[in-house]
Amino acid sequence: MPRRVVLAAPRSFCAGVERAIEIVERLLRIRSGPVYVRKQIVHNSHVVADLESRGAVFVEEIDEVPMGATAVFSAHGVSPAVRSAAEHRRLDVVDATCPLVTKVHVEARRFAARGDTVVLIGHADHEEVEGTLGEAPGSTVLVETPEDVARIEVADPERVSYLTQTTLAVDETREVIEALRARFPALRGPGSEDICYATTNRQNAVAAAAGDADVVLVVGSDNSSNSVRLTELARRLGTPAYLIDSADDIDPAWVTHAAVIAVSAGASAPPSLVDEVIEALARLGPVTVEEHSVATEDVHFALPRKVRYP
Structure with a gap:
């Protein structure tokens, strides 16, 4: 019919994905040795397969990269612990983290430094969330749903702020933020949306x-x-x-x-x-x-x- x-x-x-892919493509052209990428550069099997066919080597963790080699951090960002591990192995790191993810990392450090409990709205085990949690692990709690909000504990209800993963559903995230505001009226958020x-x-x-x-x-x-x-x-x-x-x-x-x-x-x-x-x-x-x-x-x-x- x-x-x-x-x-x-x-x-x-999007711009962040285009940037990350171009970083790997350029490194494959200008570097003589292997180019290692921690995790998938972006979450698409076809992109990864294409870059692999051109010589990129994808690994799960930094300790799989040979000492002194070229390593790329994926668009989803990494925690300070991963950066430290790369420095320990003397890797030549090229950071392909999306600038909008970097923005969330900066906010996490800033909110924690002013004494807030930082509520991160996101999906557990997602690489972006793991990286953001690693910025201030002692001050950050993760929630996924409005129901999770009732179960979290904070040191001071007057000092609570929130951040979000950049790839969430807008309507569902709004529901979680509303639940947070209902429980913590003094809740503070980022200057501009993290999604x-x-x-x-x-x-x-x-x-x-x-x-x-x-x-x-x-x-x-x-x-x-x-x-x-x-x-x-x-x-x-x-x-x-x-x-x-x-x-x-x-x-x-x-x-x-x-x-x-x-x-x-x-x-x-x-x-x-x-x-x-x-x-x-x-x-x-x-x-x-x-x-x-x-x-x-x-x-x-x-x-x-x-x-x-x-």
């Missing part, structure tokens, strides 16, 4: 596109927080939604009776994967493609000095 494909925009790569512009824009785009769609397809790997949040958001709005790593994951049964298919992609998913999804849908029948944009992104982050060309 003829179908209409609505592309939610913005989608795919990044790219996460917010992609969620707004999916929300706008999902209303008229019969199904939503979100391109992204299953360990990508912002991709998972897009899928969950569409479902909360009442539209069936599926997270797919590539066009190969599309089940024709999902779209057999769909006249309108909304397509988005997480901030770590390459734009080429969206093109492949459209091609796959076209093989199932005639499609017309239109773009629904809610924002224009023109953010650019400077590269570290070590990888800037002369």
Whole structure:
């Protein structure tokens, strides 16, 4: 049957992801030895596989990197303990941490230094959260849901501040903040939202596109927080939604009776994967493609000095 494909925009790569990938690509060109990357540079299996094919070596921990070698910290950031371990091994470190994640780290140190208990809203075991918790481990507590707020203990209810992971669902995070304000009226937060512009824009785009769609397809790997949040958001709005790593994951049964298919992609998913999804849908029948944009992104982050060309 003829179908209409609505592309939610913005989608795919954000400035922080583009910066992190370019850092590794440039190092592979200008360094003679192996380039090691701690964790996945961004949470997308296709990006990692592509960089591996060009010579990047991905490791889980710093102690897997040979003494004195080149090491890249991923876009999600690391804790001070990881930085110390890299210094101990005399590694030539190039930091690909997204500047918006670095902002949260700076806030964590500042809030803890003024004597606050810092409540970090985020998902346990996510690399970004692990790095932020490591900035002030003695002063920071993690919460994921409004229910968690009732269980936390603080030294002084008048000195509580909050931070958030940059890739959370905006509406769900708002509920947690409201619970925190209800329990701690003197609660203080960051000067500007920690959930990044790219996460917010992609969620707004999916929300706008999902209303008229019969199904939503979100391109992204299953360990990508912002991709998972897009899928969950569409479902909360009442539209069936599926997270797919590539066009190969599309089940024709999902779209057999769909006249309108909304397509988005997480901030770590390459734009080429969206093109492949459209091609796959076209093989199932005639499609017309239109773009629904809610924002224009023109953010650019400077590269570290070590990888800037002369």
